[in-house]
Amino acid sequence: MDSEPLFEPLTRDALTQRIARILTDAIVSGKLKPGDRVAESVIARDLGVSRAPVREAGRLLESAGLLVSMANRGFFVRTIDADDLDSLYELRLCIEREATARTVREGRVAAIRDQLLAQIKDMVVMSEDNQLIHQIGVDLQFHRLIVETSGNLRFLAVFDKLASEIQACTALIETVFDEPGKVARNHLLIVEALDSGDEDAARAAMDYHIGVARDAVVGHFRRLEGAGDSIV
Amino acid sequence: MDSEPLFEPLTRDALTQRIARILTDAIVSGKLKPGDRVAESVIARDLGVSRAPVREAGRLLESAGLLVSMANRGFFVRTIDADDLDSLYELRLCIEREATARTVREGRVAAIRDQLLAQIKDMVVMSEDNQLIHQIGVDLQFHRLIVETSGNLRFLAVFDKLASEIQACTALIETVFDEPGKVARNHLLIVEALDSGDEDAARAAMDYHIGVARDAVVGHFRRLEGAGDSIV
DNA sequence: TCAAGGGAAATTGTCGACAGGCGACAATTC
DNA sequence: GAATTGTCGCCTGTCGACAATTTCCCTTGA
Structure with missing residues (x-):
């Protein structure tokens, strides 16, 4: 029986994950409504990070089905009927x-x-x-x-x-x-x-x-x- | 019946798509084998593009199930049992x-x-x-x-x-x-x-x-x- | 009044650079 | 000799900047 490790592995890449979490919460809570634009530059500025991790988070949420992306137009909160x-x-x-x-x-x-x-x-x-x-x-x-x-x-x-x-x-x-x-x-x-x-x-x-x-x-x-x- | 357009609209996002296609072909054809590392810097250098679109393509293929990614270690061709x-x-x-x-x-x-x-x-x-x-x-x-x-x-x-x-x-x-x-x-x-x-x-x-x-x-x-x- | 056209502003796509993490191997200790 | 620690090179995570594209507004003309 292997003993319990003393510490949890300290997850890096935390930035992308955290941003994804923040966006998810915003969508679930209704702060972001279906059809709303999610501009990576705006999010990045607000959060004080560069656009790269925001972009990653966007892709993540896109594959999760919460966002959709259009070429050269960025991300939008998915509309559902x-x-x-x-x-x-x-x-x-x-x-x-x-x-x-x-x-x-x-x-x-x-x-x-x-x-x-x-x-x-x-x-x-x-x-x-x-x-x-x-x-x-x-x-x-x-x-x-x-x-x-x-x-x-x-x-x-x-x-x-x-x-x-x-x-x-x-x-x-x-x-x-x-x-x-x-x-x-x-x-x-x-x-x-x-x-x-x-x-x-x-x-x-x-x-x-x-x-x-x-x-x-x-x-x-x-x-x-x-x-x-x-x-x- | 809508006629097939002569050319695809050449969006800039085409770069990501093209890279994804190239990687997919490499995997399907066996040039890249399961477990192989797919370093974005290497791919970027070979193709003569920056790492950003390669990264995007990698995420795409990850969500398609062809690649897996490990934090700070990059992409690997997915192994299947x-x-x-x-x-x-x-x-x-x-x-x-x-x-x-x-x-x-x-x-x-x-x-x-x-x-x-x-x-x-x-x-x-x-x-x-x-x-x-x-x-x-x-x-x-x-x-x-x-x-x-x-x-x-x-x-x-x-x-x-x-x-x-x-x-x-x-x-x-x-x-x-x-x-x-x-x-x-x-x-x-x-x-x-x-x-x-x-x-x-x-x-x-x-x-x-x-x-x-x-x-x-x-x-x-x-x-x-x-x-x-x-x-x- | 409204449609078409022409920028300016905003936003994405792409790039090169830098710092830090990870694996491999050498050096050190017991 | 085995295990631990230090070092090095490669690679990713992140960044700011520039180029290309879209959007929006304002002008112009009918």
Whole structure:
């Protein structure tokens, strides 16, 4: 058993990472709105760094799907419409469905069961405190843990990419869900299905769960669009 | 029908694109082998450009999965093992399975049927001429067309990312398939299933088709690994 | 009033330079 | 002789500057 190292490896390249984090927060929090221009020179000036690391951070967020870039025009916060969001959930469905089945098939449920339950508990508390943003964060962690445990790193890579987008646009919508705690508790059904050891049951539970979220989020988004309350 | 423009608009960003293309070719052709270091300063010197666009191209290929980067050490050609390849095919399976079903469901088969058949014909010819690389190219185009027609842009984005990896490592393996023309003709089964208009049948056909490819490629890779003939 | 045209300002694409990190090898200590 | 420490060269991370392009506004003309 190798002993715990005394210090964490001190990550350099911190600059790019930190800038990416700052921009992400700005997008998620709504300080930067979809369609807004993100000029590297402006960001660089504000942050007191050169354009190079800002550029890198921009590329990072571009591949994460939060920004889009146009040649000679720079970066813009990605605009999302309901159809796009629907595609996103459809993809998420494909990935998580299989990942869930795989986790069961590989017999890895027991290893994460307690952790999943703890996360559900956290979600319930947060939803009662109206800490929606944090609740969504834990929600994603719950799903991520299952995908990670599946053992297919490609699944996890796609999930992580989608997660930042889901988080960003869910935050935009603010309050999609009606009954506090209900969604959080619905996650219990997934854990039960995982416990059953039945691959198909687990797949179906996740299918249903994401389907509900998809209908809620996309539906809400469509209503906003219909009302002309431009999210773009 | 929009006519093909005579020349691509020569954006300045073309430099990054061209470098990315050059590096991609070098990797696919085997001039750069998995694990090889790709020093931006060296590439920049050879090509007679500054490091900035080389760096951009590197990031591009990193997000395409052809390169990996390590902090302060630069880019390396990605190494792939059989498990990784298996994960890749599993993901591809998820995507294409649903995309195929979606294409049928949306009633878009008729619009692409002729094109698909033409591609199969091309593949047969190429396989008889032992033009494996080009055959794989058309093969991917065939699958891509179906995914594209599904209408879910997210599916297409994931597929495109995987495609470059699949192409790169399939080229490494050189000759996986035994009977020339057999694989090419197997694509006819997919078109038949699409024609049937039965969503489930189409899904199953694609499932089977990719499953066969997966077994062939991953199996071949595993044998190479077992023989100690290091691909890494 | 509005469309077309012509800059000036703003912003990106590219460049060369410099400082610091990392790996390899030599020097040193036990 | 093995392990640790010092040194060197190469490479990346970051920077400021310049060139090319786009955008915006203001003028001009119908």
